[in-house]
Amino acid sequence: MPHILIVGANGQLGQALAARFASSAKLTCWTRPRYDIADPSIATAVAAARPDVLINAAAWTDVDGAEDAPNFAFAVNALGPKYLAEACAQCGAALVQISTNEVFAGVEGRFYHEYEQTAPGSVYARSKAAGEHAAASVLDRLYIVRVAWLYGAGGSNFPAKISAAADRHGALRVVSDEYGNPTCASDVAAAIAQLVETQRFGVYHFVNEGFASRYDWAVELMRLTERESLPVTPICAHDWPRKTAPPPHAVLVNQAGAALGITLPHWRDALRKHVRTEYKRYIGS
Numbered sequence: 241m242p243h244i245l246i247v248g249a250n251g252q253l254g255q256a257l258a259a260r261f262a263s264s265a266k267l268t269c270w271t272r273p274r275y276d277i278a279d280p281s282i283a284t285a286v287a288a289a290r291p292d293v294l295i296n297a298a299a300w301t302d303v304d305g306a307e308d309a310p311n312f313a314f315a316v317n318a319l320g321p322k323y324l325a326e327a328c329a330q331c332g333a334a335l336v337q338i339s340t341n342e343v344f345a346g347v348e349g350r351f352y353h354e355y356e357q358t359a360p361g362s363v364y365a366r367s368k369a370a371g372e373h374a375a376a377s378v379l380d381r382l383y384i385v386r387v388a389w390l391y392g393a394g395g396s397n398f399p400a401k402i403s404a405a406a407d408r409h410g411a412l413r414v415v416s417d418e419y420g421n422p423t424c425a426s427d428v429a430a431a432i433a434q435l436v437e438t439q440r441f442g443v444y445h446f447v448n449e450g451f452a453s454r455y456d457w458a459v460e461l462m463r464l465t466e467r468e469s470l471p472v473t474p475i476c477a478h479d480w481p482r483k484t485a486p487p488p489h490a491v492l493v494n495q496a497g498a499a500l501g502i503t504l505p506h507w508r509d510a511l512r513k514h515v516r517t518e519y520k521r522y523i524g525s
């Protein structure tokens with residue numbers, strides 16, 4: 241059995257990975273504060289643990305908050321992966337570094353394959369792009385896995401926030417000119433489990449098939465949770481002021497994974513499955 245070390249094991253993806261590898265690997269799960277990837281001594285701990293594969297699911301994920309704390313965001317998202325990659329190089333481990341669709345400019349109408357040029361805009365996006373480069377500069381045995389619009393069991397994510405807002409207000413206003421790939425964490429975990437068996441290092445886009453606007457995503461969630469009569473009004477991104485302007489169309493294409501036979505279900509099917517376990521109370525009531 242391979243020894244898999246998951247860092248950031250309490251996050252949405254970290255939990256999905258821990259569940260996915262529970263029975264197929266010797267599993268070690270690290271969480272904060274004991275294991276802080278922004279602390280250079282993390283490298284010593286990794287080298288001592290000697291994993292076969294380290295999966296870094298830890299990150300500063302507060303996109304708007306990063307604008308006010310760029311040094312902290314870079315410490316976690318750029319220096320963290322560097323320390324982990326250095327440790328992997330030292331002990332011969334492979335690293336799976338999780339990154340984001342936000343490393344792309346997200347130009348309207350564009351679809352981003354793994355080979356496209358990155359052009360990160362926000363502090364968060366630049367810190368994640370810096371993490372990709374930092375890891376790649378010290379480690380060959382590296383998988384960079386970009387994901388997008390992630391949701392998982394129990395997480396604080398778009399479906400959870402939209403569902404709570406629907407209950408609170410009885411109506412929703414949702415941005416209809418921002419597009420992405422709604423992606424279920426358990427599908428990403430399953431894809432990563434396949435990927436690490438291939439030893440085909442490089443850049444991957446693991447997102448559920450298809451794409452959607454946030455409005456499409458909210459409407460589908462209301463339909464699946466039997467609240468289709470609740471009014472959902474489409475609005476423009478500029479009517480929903482944020483500290484950062486997210487890329488309008490950072491839609492990823494899984495070309496490299498699909499070429500190896502690693503594909504993820506369509507986002508509508510993934511959401512239906514998620515709703516069956518996470519939103520039981522709405523169904524059939």
Ligand SMILES: NC(=O)c1ccc[n+]([C@@H]2O[C@H](COP(=O)([O-])OP(=O)(O)OC[C@H]3O[C@@H](n4cnc5c(N)ncnc54)[C@H](OP(=O)(O)O)[C@@H]3O)[C@@H](O)[C@H]2O)c1
Nearest residue numbers: 248250251252253276277298299301338340387388389390
């Ligand atoms: N969520 C999305 O929509 C999305 C989209 C694209 C890409 N991604 C990327 O996907 C990955 C997983 O995201 P997620 O949604 O699972 O994130 P998440 O739920 O916010 O989990 C992130 C985890 O990282 C941990 N963490 C933060 N700073 C740390 C540090 N200095 N040392 C160690 N652990 C630290 C957090 O610990 P605590 O539990 O203590 O807070 C948390 O458990 C990240 O790389 C993220 O950038 C996410």
